[in-house]
Amino acid sequence: MLIVVLIVGGSVLWRTQWIQTGHDVPAGNTSSSLLPQLDEAAHRIAGKPPRAPSTYATGLSVRAAIARGDYALADKTLRASLADSQVKGWHFNPFAAVMFYAARPGMNGFEARLDEWIKREPNSAIAYLVRALYRYDTAWQIRGTRFVNAVQPAHLRAFNEGLNRSADDVAQAMRLDGNNPYAAFLLLKILSGAGNTVEMENAFQAAIHKFPTYYPLYLQRLTTLEPKWGGSPQAMYAFVDTYAGEAAPDSPLKMLYLRLYADLLSATALVCQNAHADQHAQCIDQGMHSLVTDALEKNVYGVLEMYKPAHNAPFTIEIGGILNDMVLTRGGERYAGALLQLAAHIMGSDNQLTAPDASHNNFMMDRLSGLVWYRQRQYASAEKLYMRALADLPNTHFDSVVQKDAMRAMLYDALSHAYSQMHRYRESVIYNMAAAQVIGGRSIAGYDNLTCAGLFKLKHYDDAIHACTAQAEDSGSDEALFWRAKAYEATHRIPLALHDYRQLAESESRYRSYAAIEISVIYGHENHLTKMLQALNTYDYLYDEAHEDKMDMASAYNNRCYAEMHLGQLQQALKDCTQSLRFGSLPDAYSKQQELIKKLRTHPQSDGS
Structure with a gap:
């Protein structure tokens, strides 16, 4: 059994070395908390709390008010933010930013609270708008970022249902208040899920007729004209020439030229993603040479000169x-x-x-x-x-202290990532917490997942569990769930670890394959071979050759071979060990394959019956 666990852990480590398996991590400190020391160090970097509430802090306060049923306060705060907002430059702030943080998934029972708010206040455009954004973000969280042919059918159905419900909500919000440009933008975001459609074009034309200077409307429409959404480079050029070309020299719409250049690079990279390593750069060069015109390069230079x-x-x-x-x-x-x-x-x-x-x-x-x-x-x-x-x-003239603090937090977070890569996890956590403090967030949640991940890597598992839980509540992050599962596993709280791993394995998360395999490892470690086999058969995407990582497939087949072999299903075990060796070179799979061949020569009809 020990060999199976180490081989599975080794295969995952070989593919993504920053991931450690719970069985390979020495026992950590689960008694004395490191958080007070780190919080104090972060405070010394961040300085005094923000003098004015940031959009992040305001969004979290709205979220908290909704969670405890204080809908009057949520409504008052959002209305005040809306009153303070105007279409200026490239944004409609602070309202758009506050909405982003207020409606993120992650908090249990949040949609039920939103339903209750609307039931109490059926004429509240704000309430419908918050629920529309929450449903939109939840739908995309269910769907994930894979190509559509790699998404599980049940998740794709849930995604489409979620978008439809979100569209219904934003339509009602616009009926109740037709003067909010953010509502028009959110409708375009929702319709973007279907790509370049007639409905999208009609909604866009209606939106810019009412809000002609609101840049995000144009940006969202340009996105749906990319080839991957059913558009074309020619359509992208025509769109940008129409709206940026005819705009005033200092208009924010001129930024569409730079966005077009970046989108063409992204589209080219997508075409070249499967090119051989030594031909990848050439593929990109050829694609950009064929797509980027001299006129576009001139216009991009003009944008920078603004x-x-x-x-x-x-x-x-x-x-x-x-x-x-x-x-x-x-x-x-x-x-x-x-x-x-x-x-x-x-x-x-x-x-x-x-x-x-x-x-x-x-x-x-x-x-x-x-x-x-x-x-x-x-x-x-x-x-x-x-x-x-x-x-x-100090060299930059910021519009507000809040804006400057947001950029300072961004830089602290960048340092946090650099320190994490250098394995300086204590500094990584400190700067991540400092970033959260600067924008008025919860220090324990951190600015992003690096606080909870760093605490895990420092082997302060209880602290990691608290931090990951806070981050998951604030952002709905699947990465926070991943690190919490590993912290539960490292502290032998196996039922809790299995709960989090199952949630990941049943999702479209990039961690789902690791989670599914780790579930089998845990059951194998505990000698629950029937449950081990059941888990490996439940997550059939593990064997999807068209979309799955080859080493993950090798691990999954290897583990299933092990379970079948010890349950007496020798013929099937041999098939799975052979399949494992098609996708990887796990020594354990080869060893079992040879053992199975010998056994089947002696007992050729052995199938576990």
């Missing part, structure tokens, strides 16, 4: 988001790097790691340069540039 040092924060942030996507596009390094260098030159920044004078640098340019180093696994260089970006913040 930068004005006196009021540069919104522009910098918007540019940063697009360039960030390009840096993260596999194979797009050359194109992202060229635009990053051009943007830095226009903004007066020196992107060099050893810049002789970085005193006038733009924080976003240094952050993105750090991300480039991070992607190249040069984490110490990334750390240096992230620290320099923090020092750059």
